[in-house]
Amino acid sequence: MAGRRSASRAGLSLVLLLAALVGCGGRAAPDTADADVRQLLQRRATAVLDRDEAGFRATGDAAAAVTGFANLRDVPLASWSYRLTGLHRSGDSATATAELRYRIEGYDAAPVSADRALRLTRAAGAWHIASDEPAGKAADQLWDQGPVTAVRGEHSLVLGVGQPRERLRSFADLADHAVPAVSDAWDTGWARHVVVLVPKSLEAMAGLLGAPASGYRGIAAVTIGEVGEANPGSPRPETGGGSAKAPADRIIVNPDAYGVLGDFGKQVVLTHETTHVATRARTTGATPLWLSEGYADWVGYRSGGRAPRRVAPELERAVSGGHVPAALPDDADFGFSADAARLARAYEGGWMACRLIADHWGEVRLNDFYRAVGEHRERAGAVEGALRDVLHTTPQEFTELWRQYLEGQLG
Known part of the structure; x- marks a missing residue:
């Protein structure tokens, strides 16, 4: 009898050992975190579009979800979706990166993209969003x-x-x-x-x-x-x-x-x-800032009836003092690092250039000139070509005419 018990114990031990070995050598249960998080983001996106507060709260930690939904409540959205771009899991916690794409209803012709960083936690086998913030320097x-x-x-x-x-x-x-x-x-x-x-x-x-x-x-x-x-x-x-x-x-x-x-x-x-x-x-890399900013100022002041001296005080001060600019402002003159007076003169100079075109050639030609510059493949030659083809002049002639215009209007 004792021998039989020993043999039975040995057999049982062998079965358990074999089961353990099979378990060690078999495939581990698949990690479904990636698929689960994608589904979680889809549920959140659906809740946002459906204005479903309960559904939104079900996707996140309670306090964060309540705040997130309240912040978005008044935004009219036509679309909202996430694309998971990265997931790093450590037990029941994870961090993720995602591309958010959304459109404002009635205003956006295509989605706006924003990189997001998410912190995730898992409880009772389900993932939840603990935070959803701009990623890195986004x-x-x-x-x-x-x-x-x-x-x-x-x-x-x-x-x-x-x-x-x-x-x-x-x-x-x-x-x-x-x-x-x-x-x-x-x-x-x-x-x-x-x-x-x-x-x-x-x-x-x-x-x-x-x-x-x-x-x-x-x-x-x-x-x-x-x-x-x-x-x-x-x-x-x-x-x-x-x-x-x-x-x-x-x-x-x-x-x-x-x-x-x-x-x-x-x-x-x-x-x-x-x-x-x-x-x-119609504004491209070929468009200089004197034109894009000058045109925007020209439209801004177009119906205001303000005299040039009131609109361009810094440039008026320079011209009255005998310092007529030798050339149109370049892009560097519009930099935020420039002193305020230089920056103001750049905007004023661009405005006066656009005003000159409208006064001398007409508003239709000004618009044609703006479009022609933007249609050029690169910055080099863009203004020169538009001056030639639209205004039938040269950079040298236009610059001299602009300088004379400054003296006549501001001197």
Whole structure:
């Protein structure tokens, strides 16, 4: 009997050993984290579009989910999706990177892309989003900064954070005036509506641009396109601030600098920036800043009836003192590192050049000139070719005529 028990124990031990060996040598259970997180992101995207707060909360930690949904609640979205680009798991925690793509309903011709960093936790076998933030040096989205308030105008959508609704309404009124004014000057096909973002502060504005706040101090507004490239507004008290495709332009306001402007200056800022939206599809790497910024200022001041001396005080001071610029402003003159007077003269010089073309050749030719420059394949030869083909002049003749115009208008 004892021998049989020993043999049985030996047999049982052998079976257990074989089972253990088979377990060690077999395939491990597959890690489904990647697929699970993709499904989680899809559920969150669906909840955002469906305005499903319960569904949104089910995808994240309670407090973060409540805040995230509240921040987005007022944003009119036509699409919202995530593409998982990276996942690093450590037990029941994980970090992920994803590309967020979204469109604002009625305004964006194509999705805006934003890189996101997500922190994930797993409980009871299910993954949840603990945080969803800009990845690395990526710019903020407006809802990253707090609950968004939306105000609709006839030609505009104003989205703000930390701003009273009545102030956002004032931006919508200004934008609604700017859009027809721009369309009257630039009738080449554009959407004829704008999205204006009004953050809480200069620092928040810089967050939307993914740039240091110091670079935008005194800048009333900027316009950005789908790749985050900014056309800066002028730092002068009177004014505000490409690619071939422009699916989603945004005018971003610096509430600190904008708030000190008078009513006329505020309108010029919004009209200037709206001009950048309208002309972006015709503004390329071949377009010099004196033309893009000068044209935007020309539209901004076109119906204001202001004399050149009032619009171009820095340039008037230089010309009156006998210092007539020898050449049109170059791109470096528009840099934020330039002193304020030099920067102002650059904008004023560009404005006067566009005003000269409109006065001497007509507004139609000015628009034709702008388009011809942007259609050139590269910067070299773009202005020269447009001067020759549209205005039938040369760079030397045009520069001399511009210098004479400055003396006549400002001297």
